[in-house]
Amino acid sequence: MESINIGIAGLGTVGAEVVKQLQINANYLNKKAGAKLNLAAISARNKSNDRGFDASNLIWIEGAENLAVQKEVDLVVELIGGADGTALNLCKSALKKGKSIVTANKAMMSKHGYDLALLAEENQCSIGFEASVAGCIPIIKSLRDGLSATKINSISGILNGTCNYILTEMRETGRSFDDVLKEAQSKGYAEADPTFDVDGIDAAQKLTLLTAIAFGISPNDKNLNISGIRDVDVIDILFAEELGYRIKLLAASKFDGDGLVQEVSPCMISLDKQISKVEGVLNAVELNTQLAGSVMLTGFGAGAEPTATAVLSDIITVAQGKAPNSFGCSARDLIANIKEGKQDKHRFYIRFNVIDKSGVLANITEIFRKYGLSIESLLQRGRNPNEEVPVVITTHETGNVTLMSVMNELNASKELLNKPVCMKII
Ligand SMILES: NC(=O)c1ccc[n+]([C@@H]2O[C@H](COP(=O)([O-])OP(=O)(O)OC[C@H]3O[C@@H](n4cnc5c(N)ncnc54)[C@H](OP(=O)(O)O)[C@@H]3O)[C@@H](O)[C@H]2O)c1
Numbered sequence: 020m021e022s023i024n025i026g027i028a029g030l031g032t033v034g035a036e037v038v039k040q041l042q043i044n045a046n047y048l049n050k051k052a053g054a055k056l057n058l059a060a061i062s063a064r065n066k067s068n069d070r071g072f073d074a075s076n077l078i079w080i081e082g083a084e085n086l087a088v089q090k091e092v093d094l095v096v097e098l099i100g101g102a103d104g105t106a107l108n109l110c111k112s113a114l115k116k117g118k119s120i121v122t123a124n125k126a127m128m129s130k131h132g133y134d135l136a137l138l139a140e141e142n143q144c145s146i147g148f149e150a151s152v153a154g155c156i157p158i159i160k161s162l163r164d165g166l167s168a169t170k171i172n173s174i175s176g177i178l179n180g181t182c183n184y185i186l187t188e189m190r191e192t193g194r195s196f197d198d199v200l201k202e203a204q205s206k207g208y209a210e211a212d213p214t215f216d217v218d219g220i221d222a223a224q225k226l227t228l229l230t231a232i233a234f235g236i237s238p239n240d241k242n243l244n245i246s247g248i249r250d251v252d253v254i255d256i257l258f259a260e261e262l263g264y265r266i267k268l269l270a271a272s273k274f275d276g277d278g279l280v281q282e283v284s285p286c287m288i289s290l291d292k293q294i295s296k297v298e299g300v301l302n303a304v305e306l307n308t309q310l311a312g313s314v315m316l317t318g319f320g321a322g323a324e325p326t327a328t329a330v331l332s333d334i335i336t337v338a339q340g341k342a343p344n345s346f347g348c349s350a351r352d353l354i355a356n357i358k359e360g361k362q363d364k365h366r367f368y369i370r371f372n373v374i375d376k377s378g379v380l381a382n383i384t385e386i387f388r389k390y391g392l393s394i395e396s397l398l399q400r401g402r403n404p405n406e407e408v409p410v411v412i413t414t415h416e417t418g419n420v421t422l423m424s425v426m427n428e429l430n431a432s433k434e435l436l437n438k439p440v441c442m443k444i445i
Contacts, residue, residue, distance in 0.1 A: 033327055037098065038070070156318040262413065287444045383429070
């Protein structure tokens with residue numbers, strides 16, 4: 020049996036689990052790979068940290084970037100994280116030496132994926148980054164391989180487990196966003212600085228990678244509209260239930276051969292759609308394909324074991340001697356400059372607070388009439404004369420221009436006591 024020598028940089032949540040699995044499940048993994056997966060060297064910041072595995076027989080390399088130049092390392096596994104710095108330097112230097120890399124780093128791949136893919140091709144090696152999107156869900160392999168023969172019309176996914184956990188908890192317990200976020204942080208489901216997750220940046224980075232592979236476009240976040248879940252109030256979640264929807268942070272993209280639409284935003288998803296039922300820390304990706312209809316995959320999007328599963332599967336692919344194109348086609352064939360596509364028409368949910376007095380709703384519905392946006396339903400919760408009450412309007416299908424005109428006018432209206440909340444209905 021041939022052997023492949025692996026160097027792992029980054030021994031935190033994911034890296035330590037990959038090492039443990041290579042140690043505990045060596046026989047199983049070697050058989051799958053058809054080669055001996057030999058853990059040749061490891062590196063991280065602090066050698067003395069206890070990482071929950073036996074490191075006594077492992078070679079420690081000081082300075083993770085040096086892993087790439089070790090002659091006993093054939094394959095570099097980067098599990099440090101961060102778009103630039105050590106992770107990027109290590110990956111570039113490995114690829115320049117013709118050594119394949121495996122990484123879980125969506126920040127680096129979404130920012131530098133094109134350059135790294137070119138480097139891999141020039142040096143006849145490969146990049147495995149399955150773990151960088153949706154944890155253990157084999158969505159990159161599905162797009163690059165299993166579904167490579169059909170055009171993809173659109174992608175929509177729940178790509179951030181932290182947001183999905185928060186939204187699920189808010190719905191099930193009626194607690195506020197801040198309250199649930201604090202609990203998620205104490206349980207380790209959310210980072211101390213939750214910005215990347217709750218503001219939609221993490222989901223956006225993952226979406227750009229899926230978009231690149233699905234549509235053959237160089238990964239980029241130009242024209243990607245991002246809004247996170249900070250402004251989702253528990254009242255919107257309760258209204259959603261009442262109206263037959265569930266709120267999810269949806270990452271969606273669509274390419275019509277000409278223009279690309281990419282967006283991350285909280286949406287009201289109809290309960291008859293399977294993706295609305297994906298709860299807690301689970302992720303899901305739904306692909307609408309030209310030849311194969313709809314395909315949906317779901318599973319754990321993060322965590323040591325699910326993420327290590329994806330990393331190990333990429334290691335096996337390299338050990339099997341396969342070197343797939345990073346983004347499903349030659350990097351040279353990726354479309355570099357893409358124009359912004361036209362948004363589909365949608366129905367919308369709009370919620371705001373007003374004083375409960377006569378004439379207020381008439382003034383507000385007049386704004387909708389003025390721009391020709393027809394109202395499907397209007398709900399005022401409770402009667403509270405001369406006090407604040409929430410009002411929900413759902414609209415018939417409309418385009419973005421009309422919606423923006425109405426929203427601008429609502430924002431400026433003296434009748435509204437808060438900034439109106441607006442979500443797409445899917
Ligand atoms: N955690 C997940 O569930 C998950 C899921 C999907 C993808 N990912 C991705 O996987 C990667 C790793 O995530 P993680 O959660 O395992 O991170 P983590 O627990 O914070 O571990 C990071 C590791 O990198 C090492 N490190 C940091 N800076 C370094 C430097 N300058 N030089 C050398 N080593 C350095 C740290 O060393 P010390 O231990 O010595 O401090 C640590 O071992 C990231 O790209 C992340 O986005 C994670």
